[in-house]
Amino acid sequence: MVIFSVYVVNKAGGLIYQYDNYVPRNVVLNLSLKWWFGATVGHAILSINGVDVMGKNTADGKDILEYLKDSANYPVSIRFGRARLSSNEKLMLASMFHSLFAIGSQLSPEVGSSGIEMLETDVFKLHCFQTLTGIKFIVLADPRQSGIDALLRKIYELYSDFALKNPFYSLEMPIRCELFDQNLKSALEVAEKAGNFGAGS
């Protein structure tokens, strides 16, 4: 059970932090290429032999299809997965979610409703926590993962510690603090391990 990604959105709806944790499946191909093995329509090659590809070329600059046609290069380990979102796309999606969050509270039949707290699909659950100051912490996790509320509060604490107490970090700007990254990664690991013992949240 995995936590896929973490997004932090500022008051104005801009994405200030993003971390991806998903591990795509690895495929080892031997003599002949079995294109249908493990990959599906819409998947792209993410890395070959452990090195990330760049567009249509391998990291060395060779064209991928040429490289794969040459049997001298086999066995080759190819990682397939959904093409990763570019950072611009992520920015756009975060702003869109910010607006949807507000719509969530406006649609409410009762007065004083919160915005969207959870968004569920068959593959993941998106959890969102908005602080009293307007910052949103968004976590995408496995639907069976439990303890996400505690994780969101923990990420809030980490933000208040490693981002805000850093005097060189300006509010509402993208978070580029090493300590925040490191501590966030360990918090995610702890949450994943703890979530294995719990039922779905």
Place this chain on the structure above:
Amino acid sequence: MSRQSNRTTDSKKMNSELFTLTYGALVSQLCKDYENDEEVNKQLDKMGYNIGVRLIEDFLARSSVGRCQDFRETADVIAKVAFKMYLGVTPSVTNWSPAGDEFSLILENNPLADFVELPDNHNTLVYSNLLCGALRGALEMVQMAVDVKFAQDTLRGDSVTEIRMKFIKRIEENLPAGDE
């Protein structure tokens, strides 16, 4: 004498005198740099404001208080939770105005100003003005515009330290969704 903090959160014990010394060094350097009490007061307020806008998140993350329903609740939270958490003192909330939009925090002792005496040439200096800026900055981040100032100060000969807080208005721009 070092004060033992009794916070239940992960407190790293530190000598509170070091804190008083640090703040004193800050104020005295500002006085040397600006040589004008009014200017120093302004700078302390600005610095306090920057601290306040950051400290509020730490406060909300650790204390998990929800949104206050009215100004009275805000006053109670500030006095009983926030001051206790950060300075280890609990001021009392008194002197409510008839409209309920102004109150006073009475501090028996001010940890920032332990061992401090104001000399005669600095009698308009508000030594602990950082506190006012911090309160103003913190409340602004939760959509409350307030005016904070010292009404009485033991450093200037009064018997207690009194901080007067006045609610100005609710900040309606950039309200977090769901808070109307």
